Amino acid sequence: MINFLVVIVIILTFIFLLTKIHMKNKDISFIISSLSKVSFESVNDRIRLVTSDKSIKNLCIEINGFISKFYKLKVSETESKEAMKKMISNISHDLRTPMTVMLGYIDQLNYNSSLTEKEKKEYLIKLEKKVYETISLMNEFFSLSKLESGDEVINIExxxxxxxxxxxxxxxxxxxxxxxxxxxxxxxxxxxxxxxxxxxxxxxxxxxxxxxxxxxxxxxxxxxxxxxxxxxxxxxxxxxxxxxxxxxxxxxxxxxxxxxxxxxxxxxxxxxxxxxxxxxxxxxxxxxxxxxxxxxxxxxxxxxxxxxxx
Structure with a gap:
């Protein structure tokens, strides 16, 4: 009788373990299937699994954490690209404007024969001012680039x-x-x-x-x-x-x-x-x-x- 009960317990334990393994495999298959459908463009895409298995729960939490971090990185990358586009556009504008003005002054000096010496001097002063404005803009841009890249060290004392x-x-x-x-x-x-x-x-x-x-x-x-x-x-x-x-x-x-x-x-x-x-x-x-x-x-x-x- 005791031997029979031992056999029954072993069989039930075996069935229980098989069931656990099957459920775990089923959960893992669900996770794999869900991951293949995740779109990193959507903030709401997550692994949504109801399970009593603690290790599977923890696995889902970790995976969802990585998805959240990846999404934030994607957003940051997109924002950086947009900021870079805007920056390049603004730099082009800010450089083109004084350059256009300078070319206008140069044209006047080269081709306007009616200019008096006083007027020529005034144009040269204006031209010099625009040159310095452009140099100042470029210096500030490179200074910021050096600061952000870490090339310019700020010693604290x-x-x-x-x-x-x-x-x-x-x-x-x-x-x-x-x-x-x-x-x-x-x-x-x-x-x-x-x-x-x-x-x-x-x-x-x-x-x-x-x-x-x-x-x-x-x-x-x-x-x-x-x-x-x-x-x-x-x-x-x-x-x-x-x-x-x-x-x-x-x-x-x-x-x-x-x-x-x-x-x-x-x-x-x-x-x-x-x-x-x-x-x-x-x-x-x-x-x-x-x-x-x-x-x-x-x-x-x-x-x-x-x-x-x-």
Missing amino acids: ELNVSEIVKKSILSFYETLEANKIDVEVDIPEKDIRALGNEEAITRVLNNLITNSIKYGSDGKVIGIKLYEENDLVWIEQWDKGKGISESEKNKVFERLYTLDESRNKDYQGSGLGLTIVQTLINKMNGEIYLKSIPYEKTVFKFYLKNSRTL
Whole structure:
């Protein structure tokens, strides 16, 4: 009797194992079939299998995780391609425009025999200005490329940020005075130190102040503020000009996006300045933020790590 029961148990165990193996094989066949139908163009394509087998469940979770990651990479690749197309198009436009103007000046100098010496000199001055504008655009483009590729190394060290901010604002003294723009400077008496790169911080401030003069000069005042908060050193640069609309706030840090989409000659820029600003700040382990209420206050605010965090 006992032997009979043992045989029955063995047979039932064998049948159970066969059933488990069959169900597992069936589940694996379903997974293979589902994978062959997955389209990586669709965010909703996943392996959807109801099973009590833990290992099969975990396998499905891992596969679905890889599908999600692959989809994100595909989206990122598509966005990069579109950004590259737009960038090339904008660079072509930004180079073609001054080139066309320069050719016009050259034609006048070559073929307009009625020009006086004074007029010829004026054309040469205009031509020189356009040449420098084009060189500046190309320099900014290559600078950004070097930063993003890692070819330009940003060495981080402890710095006296108070002195850097003072020097930056003083370097614009003549320009601000010529444009009759007042300056409000809020820097504590005690020097503030932070971790960063002097050349990078200076470049960031120069870009931000230049933008305030270009786009915020009608507010007739710009300002800069330096302060510490928790373990961060904050720098705010602001103006009270025309500001930046809600629709443009998320775009201003994009490559070749200019605040004036019509590219008005009075507000001409490369469209790379704020992209370079953001890249430099990120390289120094900081972040930059923007808050703007047109004709009230537009603030670019960024932080650096306090030297005490070393």
